[in-house]
Amino acid sequence: MPAASLSRWKFLPYRGAGVKGRNWNGGNRLKDTEIMELYWAREERAIAETQRAYGGYCYSIAWNILYSREDSDECVNDTWLRAWNAMPPRRPERLALFLGTITRNLSLDRWKEKHTMKRGNGEMMLALEELAECVPDVRGTEEAVEAAELQRLLNTFLYTLPERDCNVFLRRYWYVEEYGEIAKRYGMKLNTVRTSLFRTRTKLRKYLEKEGIVL
Amino acid sequence: MSGFKDREKAEQDRALRIMDALSGVDGALLERSALEKDRENTCRCRENRRRGEKPIWRYGRAWAAVFCFAAVGIMAWSGYRYQESAKNASGGSPGLAGGYTTGAAETSSSSERILENSGEAGAGQSMGAIVEDSTVQDSGAIAEGADHTEQAPGRGVLEESTGEPESSETGTMQGESLPSAESSVGKESGTGGIIVDEACGMPPDTWESLTEEEARGMEKGCYLPSAIPQGYGFESAGWSPEDGKLRAGWSRGLDYIELTICVPDAETETADISLPEMYDVRLYEIPYGETVPGEYREIFDDPVFAWEDMSLEIVKCRMITCQDRGDTATPRGNFSVLFSDGVLVRFRGRGTAEQIWAMFCSMGT
Numbered sequence: 001m002p003a004a005s006l007s008r009w010k011f012l013p014y015r016g017a018g019v020k021g022r023n024w025n026g027g028n029r030l031k032d033t034e035i036m037e038l039y040w041a042r043e044e045r046a047i048a049e050t051q052r053a054y055g056g057y058c059y060s061i062a063w064n065i066l067y068s069r070e071d072s073d074e075c076v077n078d079t080w081l082r083a084w085n086a087m088p089p090r091r092p093e094r095l096a097l098f099l100g101t102i103t104r105n106l107s108l109d110r111w112k113e114k115h116t117m118k119r120g121n122g123e124m125m126l127a128l129e130e131l132a133e134c135v136p137d138v139r140g141t142e143e144a145v146e147a148a149e150l151q152r153l154l155n156t157f158l159y160t161l162p163e164r165d166c167n168v169f170l171r172r173y174w175y176v177e178e179y180g181e182i183a184k185r186y187g188m189k190l191n192t193v194r195t196s197l198f199r200t201r202t203k204l205r206k207y208l209e210k211e212g213i214v215l
Numbered sequence: 216m217s218g219f220k221d222r223e224k225a226e227q228d229r230a231l232r233i234m235d236a237l238s239g240v241d242g243a244l245l246e247r248s249a250l251e252k253d254r255e256n257t258c259r260c261r262e263n264r265r266r267g268e269k270p271i272w273r274y275g276r277a278w279a280a281v282f283c284f285a286a287v288g289i290m291a292w293s294g295y296r297y298q299e300s301a302k303n304a305s306g307g308s309p310g311l312a313g314g315y316t317t318g319a320a321e322t323s324s325s326s327e328r329i330l331e332n333s334g335e336a337g338a339g340q341s342m343g344a345i346v347e348d349s350t351v352q353d354s355g356a357i358a359e360g361a362d363h364t365e366q367a368p369g370r371g372v373l374e375e376s377t378g379e380p381e382s383s384e385t386g387t388m389q390g391e392s393l394p395s396a397e398s399s400v401g402k403e404s405g406t407g408g409i410i411v412d413e414a415c416g417m418p419p420d421t422w423e424s425l426t427e428e429e430a431r432g433m434e435k436g437c438y439l440p441s442a443i444p445q446g447y448g449f450e451s452a453g454w455s456p457e458d459g460k461l462r463a464g465w466s467r468g469l470d471y472i473e474l475t476i477c478v479p480d481a482e483t484e485t486a487d488i489s490l491p492e493m494y495d496v497r498l499y500e501i502p503y504g505e506t507v508p509g510e511y512r513e514i515f516d517d518p519v520f521a522w523e524d525m526s527l528e529i530v531k532c533r534m535i536t537c538q539d540r541g542d543t544a545t546p547r548g549n550f551s552v553l554f555s556d557g558v559l560v561r562f563r564g565r566g567t568a569e570q571i572w573a574m575f576c577s578m579g580t
Contacts, residue, residue, distance in 0.1 A: 097242045105238050112231065132226040155239070155240060158241075163247065166247075167247065174238075
């Protein structure tokens with residue numbers, strides 16, 4: 001099915017859009033393998049099933065980054081298009097993570113393109129400000145590290161963290177969730193979440209410095 | 216200004232690079248963070264927390280604290296009771312006879328049976344006291360201490376019991392097994408009933424009440440001190456025509472001084488002042504029942520000093536300050552002094568060593 005024929009999906013906004021905390025795993029949805037079979041069979045119903053199963057999940061990722069309903073809807077729809085184009089040949093092990101990563105990348109790209117967010121509005125700006133703390137000093141500039149190398153180092157670093165700290169970190173900087181949401185998710189106090197993130201950022205900065213990373 | 220913005224922009228770009236790099240995070244890590252959510256959702260503990268409730272083990276510290284307080288309370292109460300009973304057993308307190316006679320009385324209601332029981336148990340200071348207390352029990356009075364005993368009727372029964380050979384034999388045995396201030400004087404006087412009364416500091420029914428002037432006018436009245444420590448006021452005096460004992464008491468709030476003057480029938484053994492371990496209370500810690508060697512106990516509880524041996528230092532050896540809650544800090548002590556004319560003055564009360572020594576020095580003048 002050509003991409004153009006999917007244009008109608010672009011005008012099918014997710015019904016639960018804007019409803020935070022929606023259980024994206026709820027409902028009688030198909031299993032991941034069944035959905036992927038639909039993709040591989042090139043059946044359009046795959047999109048509908050994907051949206052039913054992961055629409056809320058992907059929308060929440062986009063919303064946290066873009067803080068805009070229209071942009072989030074577009075990113076989610078673009079995610080389905082990307083998924084349609086990727087499967088086949090790909091057959092992801094975890095469809096949710098696969099889709100979530102696509103949505104996140106699309107959202108980040110959109111955020112960079114438009115950059116419409118005003119300072120202090122939305123979690124993305126806050127998250128970026130926080131992450132800026134992790135950036136090592138750039139004095140004595142050397143060759144910038146490759147994105148792939150940075151990814152590898154980040155993965156290595158995250159595996160060194162305690163499980164809870166790692167989860168909180170990812171919830172904050174991967175899903176761009178609010179502190180309160182993270183605290184509620186893990187049954188932690190707000191200050192505990194703040195402290196955990198602060199310590200993790202400090203560790204990350206030291207780690208990157210130790211690895212000689214220059215961004 | 217623009218430099219600041221540029222720097223801010225650069226920092227933001229670098230933060231975005233990290234944000235981008237995070238897109239390549241292992242799916243396993245992301246999955247784990249999602250799994251934790253599921254795990255938390257299924258965890259009753261977390262659910263309770265979300266509902267604002269805490270599972271019972273969340274109160275573990277509070278429960279542990281409550282348990283500890285309860286345990287400490289029980290131990291403290293048990294220790295207090297044990298200490299009280301030990302104090303009674305040591306004969307150092309007024310409740311001595313009462314504590315033991317109560318136990319004896321609980322075992323029997325008849326005088327004869329009480330005599331046997333108390334003799335077997337080694338309880339009581341003298342048979343007279345035992346019989347008196349048991350009589351109290353028979354008459355339905357509550358006899359927990361000697362102060363109950365003294366007010367109980369039945370003195371006649373006491374005298375009858377004391378007169379029996381079996382009773383006197385038993386009394387001697389008890390006096391040996393439970394040495395005390397009262398018992399030592401009791402053996403000297405040979406009348407156990409009075410011992411109990413002396414212990415509680417109040418004259419028995421057979422004592423004739425005297426004024427201070429009357430007491431000083433008695434045969435042994437000269438042994439009543441003229442130099443009473445400052446602040447003390449005369450409280451009471453008594454005379455026992457049966458055994459010729461004279462007693463007098465002074466008080467100052469919670470502080471008191473009690474003197475009993477008598478002429479022992481038998482020869483009285485005095486303490487060897489060269490052996491302070493036999494009488495110096497400063498060498499031992501309370502409870503004396505655990506620290507004073509058994510061979511010194513009898514003398515230690517109420518040593519009799521010869522007047523010739525007496526000195527301020529000896530008095531200091533016998534006065535001790537106890538930090539009892541709600542009590543005064545006045546030193547307290549007890550001892551007896553045997554004068555050269557055979558008069559025994561037993562002191563029991565409170566005051567500084569200097570005051571007590573001055574008081575003794577004023578006797579016989």
